[in-house]
Amino acid sequence: MEPLLKFALDLVPGLSQLPHWLFITLVALVAAVVLFVFTAVFALFAIWLERKVSAHMQDRLGPMETGGWHGWAQPIADALKLLMKEDIIPENADRPLFKMAPAIVFGAALATFAVIPWSRSFIPSDMNVGLLYIISISSLGVIAILMGGWASNNKWSLYGAMRSAAQIISYEIPVSLSLITVVLISGTLSMQGIVHAQEGNMFAWNIFRYLPFMFIAFIIYFIASLAEVNRTPFDLPEAESELVAGFHTEYSGMRFAFFFLAEYTNMFVVSAISTVAFLGGWMPPFEFLSFIPGPFWLFGKAILLVFVQMWLRWTLPRLRVDQVMYMSWKVLTPFSFALIIIVSFWRVLTL
Amino acid sequence: MTKSNNFPEARYELINPDPLKTDEFFLNMGPQHPSTHGVLRVLLKTDGEIVESATPYIGYLHRTFEKHAEQLTWPQIVPYVDRMDYLASMNNDLGYALAVEKLMGLEVNERAQYLRVIVAELNRIASHLVYFGTYGLDVGAFTPFLYAFRERERIVDLFEEISGARLLYNYIWIGGVAFDAPEGWLEKVADFCDYFIPKIKEYNDLLSYNKIFIERTANVGVIPADLAINYGLSGPSLRGSGVKFDLRKNDPYCIYDRFDFDICYGSGQKGTVGDTWDRYFVRIQEMVESVKIIRQALKQIPEGDAKETVPKNVRVPKGEIYFRSETPRGELGYYIVSDGGKNPVRVKVRAPAFSNLSIIPAIASGLMVADLVAVLGSLDIVLGEIDR
């Protein structure tokens, strides 16, 4: 938090007059609000992007009417519509759980933003166990999905929730293992530290080191993160053609909007982690481009990965649940173990 | 009207009355479901994700066609026949018209015959495109659906020009066709054929040879050939099991014996013979064969008046006939009994999807729920003709 406090003091010197605890609380609050607003706006933008990308890949146009230029106001219209919908809770649903589930799922997604480094000084909390924190917090989402599926009092939702829990838990392992290779290289779990270890130009980024092994680690991380956010080809928890909408079938209106928001936020978060770990975070590819501020680079690289995720969604069919399990346990995990061994040997031998 | 809340609940002996029993899970793929291709209810008894038994319940779309036909005159039945298999209504019309013509001993004008074959094969392509699109949806690929419907729009536009309707045509009448082809229609059909053939390669690249798709469909839902024959499977579902039987070749009707085309059958290319991939791929290949037939028909079609042999009054002598034709779903049979009057005594429709669906209880056990969706999709059922 120190860089953030320094940054705030530079911006508004008058803040040093406030009592210390008030100063910290104020800065933290502002940071949280900024990130929340960012998430909301990003989700709106991502929904529009998804619809446009899918439309152009399917030889059609997508939203064109709302707001004039290529329907940019379409997600805003969608959000308004969802806000005005009737709040339906199924008759025998477990009310407290039903209401808590969307909140927790969104909360878990938002909480990971606390350690994402946007630039040299803008990082809400520069914990020295940042990566560990992210992996732990994102697992909270599973509980919320299970809550949502169970509390809906609907066998199909339960199916979706069960599948999702199995999938997310299984894919935590390749995620963590491929990130361990990054930790081995950078020598630190702190997110800011990982970015600083990739200082230099593009070829100092983790993805290009120890070729081709870190590239393989990146691929493994990317595939496993697709499973973490329930995106095709791993989207059987929300498999539209089998389970209507899986664990969020019974949700409507604002509660559904929260699940939706959380999905897109998650997509961004895993892309951001991928950028920080493998693609150099807020570092520009070449030194002379460093006049463009850090957040632009982080956002740009993360958005590119989000686009690839959308691209895959509209191209590939869906894997069946036992194939998903097979992929995680028998393909990704052994490969990531092998990678760890190889990278650690390489590092020790070249130290 | 009284509000009825005494709908019988556990009238099927299969429903488990004990709600706390934890080893079995009764799941209703209810009448409204995104992937049951119509109003079909499948009651699944599952152990986790593995299906132990699947019982289909039909009848939600029963519109009493057979009883109704007994009160209609012979030409009036044609629009109702359309509505049974609404995705391939030209083929339904064709079967009925041919059955009645055979009973009457009526010869049909050559040009009308060629027009009939062209529209029937175009409708076969359109129906297989819908199959391809919705099957992609079933396994989770969203894009093939849009591509298939893009092509289908062109076919439906052609149909609109020739018959006035987009889905249910009432075009093939007893003794001929309703309207002759308008100016330039035949050229447009030829253009469509040229446009369509490269698209098949697109479909193969996108879906058929995609590794994930093959994982989902190869070796899933294998139907051995003798089981298929015993259950009365027909059409692409039967040919997918390796049985080389196509009514257009084995028992030719209309003028199909004048065309040169191959029978497409499954050969276990990606897995076992008779799995869902085979049934799927047979239909893709059939689209290519249909284009072949259309091109030959376009070359051979004579000039003339297509409506020449359409009788003003349809008089069907006493007798009965069972006539079968090959629709995109299989063998559509019409068993027509006439006593010489204005209305038929009995019109029984042997719908191919009716028998195709009946095989589900036999092959469902041991599949996962996702596989069951894939298998159900591969049989290409249309509830309109199952329930009539």
Place this chain on the structure above:
Amino acid sequence: MEAKEIHQKLKDKFQDAILDFNEEVLQPYIVVAADKVDEIAEFLRDDDDLQFDFLNSLSSLDLGENLGVVYHMYSMSKNHKIVIKVEVPKDKPDVKTVSHIWRTADWHEREAYDLMGINFVNHPDLRRILLPDDWEGHPLRKDYVPQKSWHGIPTTLKGETEDDQEQ
């Protein structure tokens, strides 16, 4: 094989159960006894010369005083067809089932039972298939009169039914 030869073969095996043969019509048919139809069916399917392995259709007919069942079958390997007919009186329409010979017949017989009321003896699961389970009557019969209402929904459009009057 021609229909005449098939008829001769059946006559040799089953003598009295084969009642009639008509080859003047477009599609020659053989009339058999209703209680022997399952044995005849088995013979038709399993005999080496006949091999009727595909049942095209099982239809029900209302012939006035009697009910009829018509079987159309085809042999994939030998490429010949035959039509078998069965007639039963309306007040006791019992026909032996052939669903264990051709599994196609399973659902076709359920439909014949549902719509025409023919009782297939020894059928494993004879219940209604197209109509709701608690429907009364068999609609395809010529003398069918629909029930007045089903679960409170009137079945006719003409005026008001007695059910509505009661409210």
